[in-house]
Amino acid sequence: xxxxxxxxxxxxxxxxxxxxxxxxxxxxxxxxxxxxxxxxxxxxxxxxxxxxxxxxxxxxxxxxxxxxxxxxxxxxxxxxxxxxxxxxxxxxxxxxxxxxxxxxxxxxxxxxxxxxxxxxxxx
Numbered sequence: 793x794x795x796x797x798x799x800x801x802x803x804x805x806x807x808x809x810x811x812x813x814x815x816x817x818x819x820x821x822x823x824x825x826x827x828x829x830x831x832x833x834x835x836x837x838x839x840x841x842x843x844x845x846x847x848x849x850x851x852x853x854x855x856x857x858x859x860x861x862x863x864x865x866x867x868x869x870x871x872x873x874x875x876x877x878x879x880x881x882x883x884x885x886x887x888x889x890x891x892x893x894x895x896x897x898x899x900x901x902x903x904x905x906x907x908x909x910x911x912x913x914x915x
Contacts, residue, residue: 797838798839801841804838804842820847
């Protein structure tokens with residue numbers, strides 16, 4: 793479907809893209825078409841999108857959705873790669889803790905010293 797625009801609507805779309813980014817405006821428009829007061833018979837559907845601040849509500853919802861983990865995994869390859877690397881690092885650290893016997897190496901714990909201090913305080 794071709795989007796018919798008033799000249800003012802085109803300016804409003806360009807301003808919204810400049811302010812919020814193209815992805816947010818497209819996501820907001822798709823949500824409006826899916827759930828809003830849009831209908832195929834409307835000659836200028838963008839007018840309804842911008843009427844009474846509707847666009848701001850849809851864009852705010854789109855921006856929140858774009859911040860979600862699920863959306864970023866699906867649409868941002870760099871985010872997905874960082875997430876996968878984080879999982880691998882956590883798995884490696886967990887595995888290292890499982891196979892390393894005794895107290896954790898990084899905290900310098902020594903059971904014998906702890907017991908000796910405890911016995912010394914007890915007397």
